[in-house]
Amino acid sequence: MKKTLRAVTLGTAISMIMIASANAQTLRWASAGDSLTFDPHSQNHGQTHAVAHQIYNPLIYLDLDSEMQPGLAVSWEVTDDPSVWEFKLREGVTFHDGTPFTADDVVFSFQRAQHPNSDMRTLISSVKEVRAVDPLTVHIETNGPTPLLPNNLTNLFIMSKVWAEANNVLTPQDYSAGEENFAVRNANGTGPFRLVSRDPDVRTEMVRNDEYWGMGEFPMEISRIVLTPIQSAATRAAAMLSGEIDFLQDVPVQDINRLNNSANITMLSAPENRTIFFGMDQGREELRTSDVKGANPFADIRVREAMNIAINRDAIQQVVMRGQSVPAGMIAPSFVNGWTAELDTVPETNVNRAKELLTEAGYANGFTVTLTCTNDRYVNDEAICQAVTGMLGQAGINVRLDARANSIHFAELQQGELDFFILGWAVPPLDSHYVFDFLLETKTPDTGAWNFTGWSNEEFDSLSRALPTETDLDERNAKIARAWEIVQDEIVYLPVHHQVLNWAVRQDIDFAVQSQNQPMLKYLSFK
């Protein structure tokens, strides 16, 4: 024991010295969750893409301002045939293993991403064929004109065909069946960093790719990245405060002030591409968890309006979110096509009017219902639900709260078992159609996959379904505006707020937040 203690003391002394001489160009990066896999087509998952962007490149990527930028493609445009897009590829790019990048790799990667194992295939379901015209030109043919195709390609990473053949990873990892292939823990991309070691959920190490095509173009000041996922919010904050990490994604909102007050830390913040809202099952005859029998209170728009104005979004923003959210009136943040300030206006809180509306609807004594909520998915999700429970209670609706892990929540939600639920939605293609398609169109096997409200509106459906092939942009935007109008009039959902992203970096680091929550570390520089 004595010996052990001595070893510890000695060790402490030695490492103090080591920290002092630490290499300034190593970036110790921490986040709440880890990448699920390095196979670039296996999972359509935020953090997985965020890590993959350091190693792989898509044809087009979203920069720090969420603007589309040329990645492996230098230009893209629709050819004379409106169903065919032409992509000009970047010249002189090599993969990490030295093989040159050509059009064949693009064709291969699209085919791979269309394999049934791929989680990315929905995003390119409109793609009919990808052809290599010459080594640096690719034609993508779609089923009918698809004006928004480039929007769907920003997370579609390009793999080396030669490498995939050599390592027998021609098809994506079958994640759901628990398959593991060579590409899961090894990677060969064209990106700014190359993978050195990978220990899932514990530690991932990357080093700078000195052959990167953007070497002169971007700062590229980091020589080594060590990524450590830290689940516990308190531990994440503590690790940042104690200087054990240099860059923290997913800063807990309650710790922003403390981190901000630390001289060694700079806080970065920007609106996130994610809106939090509540859904109500309006289609059923009778709710499962309510004391109202023989009728569904949510089917009455007066009840929905009462709930809408009973929720004090500003209070939630100020207290629960500590200012780190943007109160919302619609399910799409400001950078999504179709957003307008008018649609996103937050309804004024008026508890008395809410009570009147409930009385008019025949619920003068209120009613009971269960609100189902996650407690590990969105920023302060359970606290938001608790607050809303109280606010609705003040209007007379007796809400019971059931908060649980998101795995159970989403399972029950998808089985259509919930009366009143929380949900958060991101819009990666930055277009309203993505919201309509998933959340608002009438639920059929092909549409309204996440519409669990039972809401169905013919006019809305016809507007939304016309959008994918509408090539006249003005006409298209007019349709989007009309569709949103219907949604707002009907109060289909109760939007709460748009999340705000908060990153913390060491004070001598120069960086900016990207709304997709995908740090592009090639832009990071040291002061």
Add this chain to the structure above:
Amino acid sequence: MTDQTTHSTPPAESGVFRRFLDSDLFYDFSRRPIIILSALLTVVIILAAAFAPWIAPHTPFDPASLNLMDGFTPPMEPNAFTGNVYWMGTDSQGRYIFSAILYGARISLLVGFAAVAFAAILGITLGLIAGYKGGWIDTVIMRIADVQLSFPAILVALLIFGISKSLIPNEMQEQAAIYVLILSIGLSDWVQYARTVRSSTLAEKNKEYVQAARLFGVSSLRILARHILPNVMGPVLVIGTIGLALAIILESTLSFLGVGVPSTQPSLGTLIRVGNEFLFSGEWWITLFPGFTLLILALSVNLLGDWLRDALNPRLR
């Protein structure tokens, strides 16, 4: 010195209370200020929890009575938005910490007492049966006890919690949470009682007065209840007291791991868990006040249990 006061026949007119005041136990108690303080604190917390609805300024379990804008008010300082002042401050939802502690202690103590009672009744019954009947019943019961004793209570509780959760329909889980918690903690802690009671039973069973009673045809139940049970109550009281502290801590640990009572009806453990998130951000009162209450409660009960054990075990005097 002996603690077997129950068997010395006191003057009939003095009554139980008189008898207690005359006992060695009370004499020892009266000479230990720390134990008196512990007993006092325990009683105060129990009473405060029991009468929480009359003492607390508001009902923290009624979400409609909360004003979110009151959230995060520091103790003795006005709230930034509403200007209200609360002497222990408020939590993230605007609950008064003082009320929340009273109601939280109520839940913690309820779970603690109920779990201990459940464990004690189960353990005593099984221990008596095992010790008195012997044979294969004894083997089965004690073997189960051995197996369970080798698993930490936390794992057993997690396991039972999981089983109950899968059996109870979703919409009832919130109401059932407290009972599930009592069941999990209680079931994880019966072994100690069973073992102690069994060995005392084995010892008493062969004593002459029990043999004699048997010969006279006194029923087993009566022998167990009248002769054997009173003799095991001392150790059971000790185990129960320490068990209460353990149950309260176990409840808070389960709450920390996210399988405790719902956060709309927080126990002390849940309050600490929720407040814990705000410790680094400077809102220390949300977690420290409930934490301190839990510490005082568990410590007092532990001290009482410790003292009881020593006092009832004359060899350790």
Add this chain to the structure above:
Amino acid sequence: MIAMLIRRLIQAVLVMLVVAFISFSLFQFVGDPINNMVGQEASQQDRAELRERLGLNDPIPIQFFRFVGNAVKGEFGISYRMARPVSEVIAERLPATLELALISGVLAISLGIGLGVYTALRRDGWLSHFIMSSSLIGVSLPTFLIGILLIYLFSVELQWLPSFGRGETVQITENWSTGLLTVSGWKSLILPAITLGLFQLTLLMRLVRAEMLEVLRTDYIKFARARGIKQRSIHFHHALKNTLLPVITIAGLQLGSIIAFAIITETVFQWPGVGLLFINAIRFVDIPFMSAYLLLIALVFVVINLIVDLLYFAVDPRLRATKRSAGR
């Protein structure tokens, strides 16, 4: 002796079967694994196919027998969450937990026995009273709160020790990496080991004290005193030796519970061991992992129990079947 051994072995196997059934049935109906495995956009048909492929539609007894058969071979299936064989993941993470458990165990046993002996010999010294009172505070504070307070003090305020993880590790074999060979590894170990060991330390200390006090009262020690044997020799040669037998067996059992208690410590310190994986597995309803973990813990306990039983046979011919229990 042999017959007894065989009986104990059969009992051990039975226990394992019971635990296997519990761990199998416990997670049979919790959550829906399919939903965790497929993306938001999968169709009902995809889900049904996957359900069939994983055998989730088979009758329960068939699923159970398949489960036991595979478990014996060390196959617990593929983790739903990590998409890798559970046995592989556990083999990879077990060293972290074992190292943590070992160091906290050493800490708890050495300090526990030392302080226990001290407080027993100096029953009325002020230091003994202080140690005994602080031990009560230690027992009365939940483990997670101790961990958080340690992090707050030593990581955030003093910035002496890391608040999370294992630090740098050295790969010894393909699956075995150790933090015991690097400075940062040792530094990272200190706070979690203290947090985890504290409870067992106080438990052992109180047990040693109680046993020691009891032994010191026995006629045998009184005789030794009467014969004029030196105090020191009585305390350490005669008394402590007699105390240690039950203490060591209890300590063995405590090592098992340290591994299970590591769930809490690993959560607080983000220690990449099996306990942290277990909590994650519960959150993600990762059934294969959860059952494997429970079986692993059960196996550890059954083996330790068996060894303890054998120790009893070896040391105490009278086979005192009921030893004083020592807490949990």
